[in-house]
Amino acid sequence: MKRIYLVPAAVLGMSVALAGCGSSGSSNKSSAPAGGSTSGSTTPTVTSSASSSAPLPSSTATYPAGAGSITIGSAGFTENEILADIYAGALQAKGVKVQKKLNIGERAQYIAALKDGSIDFVPEYSGTILGFYDTSTTAKSPADVYTALETKVPATQAVLNPSPAQDSDTITVTKKTADKYHLKTIGDLASVASQLTLGAPAQFKTKAAGVPALKSVYGVTFGNFTPLQAGGAITIAALKNGTVDAANIFSTDPAIAANGFVSLTDDKSMFAAQNIVPLVNKAKMTKTIADAANAVSAKLDTATLGVLVGKVTNDKKTADAVAKEWLASAGLG
Structure with missing residues (x-):
């Protein structure tokens, strides 16, 4: 979006x-x-x-x-x-x-x-x-x-x-990915993120409430990072087709419900x-x-x-x- x-x-x-x-x-x-x-x-x-x-x-x-x-x-x-x-x-x-x-x-x-x-x-x-x-x-x-x-x-x-x-930032995955790795919270990614690719705006890689916070707050370090627009059709398509395994999507994006995506709970208030x-x-x-x-x-x-x-x-x-x-x-x- x-x-x-x-x-x-x-x-x-x-x-x-x-x-x-x-x-x-x-x-x-x-x-x-x-x-x-x-x-x-x-x-x-x-x-x-x-x-x-x-x-x-x-x-x-x-x-x-x-x-x-x-x-x-x-x-x-x-x-x-x-x-x-x-x-x-x-x-x-x-x-x-x-x-x-x-x-x-x-x-x-x-x-x-x-x-x-x-x-x-x-x-x-x-x-x-x-x-x-x-x-x-x-x-x-x-x-x-x-x-x-x-x-x-x-x-x-x-x-x-x-x-x-x-209407907040989220880390969102497909239901298939959530089920495969038993993901409910962002912290659940810690043991598997090294195998996964995150898609997000380029600035998410360096901004405080982005990749640095994923590591410092949750101990999550993704294996790869793919710069994408903030949500929107390109990001949704990348998540659906497996180009990325997780994406920064806004919580009220209709594509979350339409595609059965799972937004992982931010239980430590990273965002x-x-x-x-x-x-x-x-x-x-x-x-x-x-x-x-x-x-x-x-x-x-x-x-x-x-x-x-x-x-x-x-x-x-x-x-x-x-x-x-x-x-x-x-x-x-």
């Missing part, structure tokens, strides 16, 4: 998983991956790539009663537009007056809109937005990232509850957590808005989000239609 990273220069090269080139975040995900359509599919069972299975923290902020009104924005890529449509639909179902300003563009643009009041709410990625506001952060786990984020956003902003759904989290203007928040958004976040998961993205990129449905379908199925529409 094509991704273009649009973050401040100070963030580039950090180990925050979505902050630099070859990571996720404010990206262009418009091109469909290889592997076919997810049409008609149900949420698949996919090995989680989440950094931790521990319960997520939640916001302790309180907001006034009432429904209120709000303008929801999104970044300029498919997944974020779907998320914005989902949150918007859930809020409307609770009587909140909602306007939408979608596909605003890169992070600098929609953060500026949040600051000047053009929008009041935007779906974000916890590790990336923490890196945006704190370029020296070392937080990695979902709980640590969210706890740090609450203290680093500007005083006029807040984050609502994080979702279990993440910074990238939980979906609404970033909001405090002044426009009400209890109704917060509760409705938190209900959405609680029901989303990584595999489901990948399926929803596939319905837009592969099946050519609109983001709004996909959002409405999911809200109805989740009892939130």
Whole structure:
């Protein structure tokens, strides 16, 4: 899946998983991956790539009663537009007056809109937005990232509850490879990686949260490294045809479910957590808005989000239609 990273220069090269080139975040995900359509599919069972299975923290902020009104924005890529449509639909179902300003563009643009009041709410990625506001952060786990984020956003902003759904870097293998070597976590690769080839962006070979971390965190050293784009059709094809045995693919790439790939669990938080989290203007928040958004976040998961993205990129449905379908199925529409 094509991704273009649009973050401040100070963030580039950090180990925050979505902050630099070859990571996720404010990206262009418009091109469909290889592997076919997810049409008609149900949420698949996919090995989680989440950094931790521990319960997520939640916001302790309180907001006034009432429904209120709000303008929801999104970044300029498919997944974020779907998320914005989902949150918007859930809020409307609770009587909140909602306007939408979608596909605003890169992070600098929609953060500026949040600051000047053009929008009041935007779906974000916890590790990336923490890196945006704190370029020296070392937080990695979902709980640590969210706890740090609450203290680093500007005083006029807040984050609502994080979702279990993440759009994060993964090390992904085919089911055949996972079964052959009994792979569930990245650490399980330690005894067999010398026989395998890793495919990833060229910078993954030297960046902190890349090949060096595989060795230092997990004791994993691949026998060969093949430079590839960050996910996308070439990477998916290379993994499918055996040119590479493992690949750096983003956790919500629809090709994971479509091809039955297995994303290995990052149980030692090599990659910074990238939980979906609404970033909001405090002044426009009400209890109704917060509760409705938190209900959405609680029901989303990584595999489901990948399926929803596939319905837009592969099946050519609109983001709004996909959002409405999911809200109805989740009892939130």
